[in-house]
Amino acid sequence: MVDSLEYNTGKIYPGFRRAHTKGICVAGHFDSNGSGAALSTAPLFVTGTVPVIGRFNTGGSVPAGADADQIFHGLGLRFLFPARQEWRMALDDTPIFIVSNATDFIALQIASKPDPSTMQPDPSKMKAFLSVHPETQRFLDYLAKAPTPSSFANGTYHSINAFRFTNADGATHFVRWQFESETPFTAIDKSTSSKLPPNFLFDDLLQRMHEAPLRWHLILIPSNPGDRTDNATIAWGPGHDRVDAGTLVFDQIATEENGHCRDFNYDPLILPKGVSRSDDPLLPARSAAYAVSFERRAIEGPRPDAITLQEEKGAAQ
Known part of the structure; x- marks a missing residue:
């Protein structure tokens, strides 16, 4: 999977993540209201406050890429708990996700490799891939129609995969979750986004957090009978229970070079007691790929963070 990302990009950027390369560190806490304990014994759901370190990021593998190029x-x-427990999430x-398994992810990276002369994938290769992967076409159709958040601060962030929760009585539930922002949603104008500054998402987040903390509600969504727990390309239907488990608060922000989010990965299988993996094959694949990416960039040594590179690129121009 990591090799395919490097192939798709056509260039390795030493010291950087192989995907989701451009990011910024945030920190704060989670205020639990105790409601999540009905589903899981995880320490996050015990009434109280838990510290958290986060990282907002765009997609892609080019450190100095403009924000508008990454939808x-x-x-x-x-999340850090007592007794050496922690919970890492990649949201x-x-x-929904673009593919359902590692084999299809690799095939997509190969099919979508940009032609250096056009910076677009070969249409014939993408057509061939999409003809046998309707789930990927469904995802692309969703992206084309769905409004894109104008800010990191006003978006909803989804677990994508389902996980198995176990409560104090030993009852288990498959659960997806999402963090829903208290910041009113506004959409970016896709027709004019290319005219925005290259770091507009990160500049906006810096300004907002210097003015006031930002908040999201953690909404747990238990599965209904018939929901797929092994395929992240399929959305769960309407009519689900929603459990508001508490509030995520970010009140600190720093570049990756100065913050504390660069030198570890957000492996979705680093889980606390009370939460375990589902039968979704993407979970062990993501975990393994994150580890390989981390090992490679650790050997290569840290570089200036992507935002600093973008600013240096702009100054040089």
């Missing part, structure tokens, strides 16, 4: 918004979270701003 994907992501959020990594690392997307889409409720």
